[in-house]
Amino acid sequence: MMQYVIKGGNPLVGDVVIGGAKNAALGILAAAIMSDEDVIIENLPDVRDINVLLEAVEGIGAKVFHMDAHTVRINGSSINTIRVNDDFIKRIRASYYLLGALLGKYKRAEVSLPGGCNIGSRPIDQHLKGFRGLGARAEVDHGMVVADAAHLSGGHIYLDVVSVGATINIMLAAALAEGNTILENAAKEPHIVDVANMLNSMGANIKGAGTDIIRIKGVPKLHGTTYSIIPDQIEAGTFMFAAAVTKGDVTVKNVIPKHLEAISAKLIEMGCEISEFDDAVRVVCKSRLKYTHVKTLPYPGFPTDMQPQISVALSLAEGTSMVTESIFENRFKYVDELARMGANIKVESNVAVINGVDCLSGADVSAPDLRAGAALVLAGLAAEGHTVVDETKYILRGYERFDEKLRSLGALIEQAEDDKDVARLKLEAV
Numbered sequence: 001m002m003q004y005v006i007k008g009g010n011p012l013v014g015d016v017v018i019g020g021a022k023n024a025a026l027g028i029l030a031a032a033i034m035s036d037e038d039v040i041i042e043n044l045p046d047v048r049d050i051n052v053l054l055e056a057v058e059g060i061g062a063k064v065f066h067m068d069a070h071t072v073r074i075n076g077s078s079i080n081t082i083r084v085n086d087d088f089i090k091r092i093r094a095s096y097y098l099l100g101a102l103l104g105k106y107k108r109a110e111v112s113l114p115g116g117c118n119i120g121s122r123p124i125d126q127h128l129k130g131f132r133g134l135g136a137r138a139e140v141d142h143g144m145v146v147a148d149a150a151h152l153s154g155g156h157i158y159l160d161v162v163s164v165g166a167t168i169n170i171m172l173a174a175a176l177a178e179g180n181t182i183l184e185n186a187a188k189e190p191h192i193v194d195v196a197n198m199l200n201s202m203g204a205n206i207k208g209a210g211t212d213i214i215r216i217k218g219v220p221k222l223h224g225t226t227y228s229i230i231p232d233q234i235e236a237g238t239f240m241f242a243a244a245v246t247k248g249d250v251t252v253k254n255v256i257p258k259h260l261e262a263i264s265a266k267l268i269e270m271g272c273e274i275s276e277f278d279d280a281v282r283v284v285c286k287s288r289l290k291y292t293h294v295k296t297l298p299y300p301g302f303p304t305d306m307q308p309q310i311s312v313a314l315s316l317a318e319g320t321s322m323v324t325e326s327i328f329e330n331r332f333k334y335v336d337e338l339a340r341m342g343a344n345i346k347v348e349s350n351v352a353v354i355n356g357v358d359c360l361s362g363a364d365v366s367a368p369d370l371r372a373g374a375a376l377v378l379a380g381l382a383a384e385g386h387t388v389v390d391e392t393k394y395i396l397r398g399y400e401r402f403d404e405k406l407r408s409l410g411a412l413i414e415q416a417e418d419d420k421d422v423a424r425l426k427l428e429a430v
């Protein structure tokens with residue numbers, strides 16, 4: 001089992017370049033199969049979830065040509081089935097985007113229920129409500145989600161919960177429905193805007209993405225395009241917090257600073273200096289972090305996907321902080337692992353009360369999910385001595401060359417294949 005061996009204590013210093021946004025890329029890949037012409041996608045992150053979705057897209061007959069590590073050409077004209085049911089696709093969340101894409105294009109889709117990180121109950125009722133609002137039948141049958149429509153027509157859909165996935169899925173299907181769709185209480189995340197921009201570049205007519213009312217005028221078909229994915233807000237935020245917990249000085253490059261405002265605001269409250277450039281953000285942190293309170297919220301609020309990373313930073317901050325997780329009920333699973341490193345955190349329902357400690361000490365910990373895994377790596381970088389993080393497969397779902405990028409900033413982190421390797425790396429003082 002792959003593990004990271006980390007020797008903490010080095011301040012991270014230097015520049016790091018951020019890749020394309022995983023959660024935008026997943027919606028964009030699904031959108032790409034809706035055309036029968038070539039779609040070229042640039043700035044695609046080379047991470048596991050993307051590769052699983054690309055394989056699924058190939059599995060239903062679409063042609064995928066890797067032009068380089070971060071560029072693919074997709075052609076959906078050769079799709080020969082609307083049924084997606086393989087073991088890997090079940091494990092990722094974004095498999096559900098194939099529902100909206102296939103339903104829009106072929107008026108029928110059968111996709112196994114999605115997986116993704118085990119961070120809460122994660123229902124898909126709002127996706128189904130949206131498809132029904134477009135005149136489709138949408139049911140769950142023996143672990144498969146089946147959606148079909150003799151005729152897909154525009155509708156007026158109000159989401160009961162602000163859902164990123166449902167917003168993107170409804171945009172995908174409605175792009176090729178007949179007539180106008182109004183989607184109210186839509187999510188406003190940067191990746192919603194990116195998927196809408198990509199669909200529009202294929203000839204769709206979507207207005208209002210980034211606000212809570214999205215208007216979609218259905219078009220008969222979508223054409224080819226070349227589209228470059230926005231930078232990953234969460235990868236960027238993770239490196240910003242890596243700088244903060246190690247008292248470092250890191251310039252995070254190839255970002256959209258506006259997308260990072262909620263993260264930057266918290267780092268400033270915690271005593272870091274932030275400088276914004278056109279497409280970069282510099283984080284300098286010289287003294288001990290200060291406490292703050294955080295509540296995760298849909299965009300433009302503080303992202304739930306950054307909650308574990310800020311909690312690690314607050315576990316080292318002066319004073320008592322409160323972190324409220326309002327999106328996913330099961331996103332504090334890393335707290336027990338962090339306690340092994342000396343953190344003082346008590347979780348009551350959806351609130352973590354964090355009493356900052358002077359230092360963390362290295363320990364063997366296990367990544368329970370993607371962002372919690374990345375957060376435990378940050379804890380290891382800040383801790384005294386060695387930390388071993390196992391279950392790194394979760395981290396690879398969403399971070400490309402995570403250890404390599406950290407090493408380029410001066411972190412002492414290596415991948416170990418097995419326990420013998422861990423022992424060797426510890427002796428070599430990583």
Ligand SMILES: CC(=O)N[C@H]1[C@@H](OP(=O)(O)OP(=O)(O)OC[C@H]2O[C@@H](n3ccc(=O)[nH]c3=O)[C@H](O)[C@@H]2O)O[C@H](CO)[C@@H](O)[C@@H]1O
Nearest residue numbers: 023093094122123124125126127161162163164165305327
């Ligand atoms: C692949 C992807 O992009 N994943 C992101 C996406 O997940 P995902 O799309 O699954 O998250 P949603 O925005 O849909 O979920 C938000 C909230 O709505 C609830 N809900 C959602 C759908 C539904 O039909 N019914 C319902 O009740 C969820 O349980 C959750 O409490 O947005 C989350 C919130 O920013 C991020 O943490 C994930 O990284």
Ligand SMILES: C=C(OP(=O)(O)O)C(=O)O
Nearest residue numbers: 093094116117305370371
């Ligand atoms: C929770 C995440 O992903 P997913 O929704 O795919 O599980 C994430 O990207 O942090």
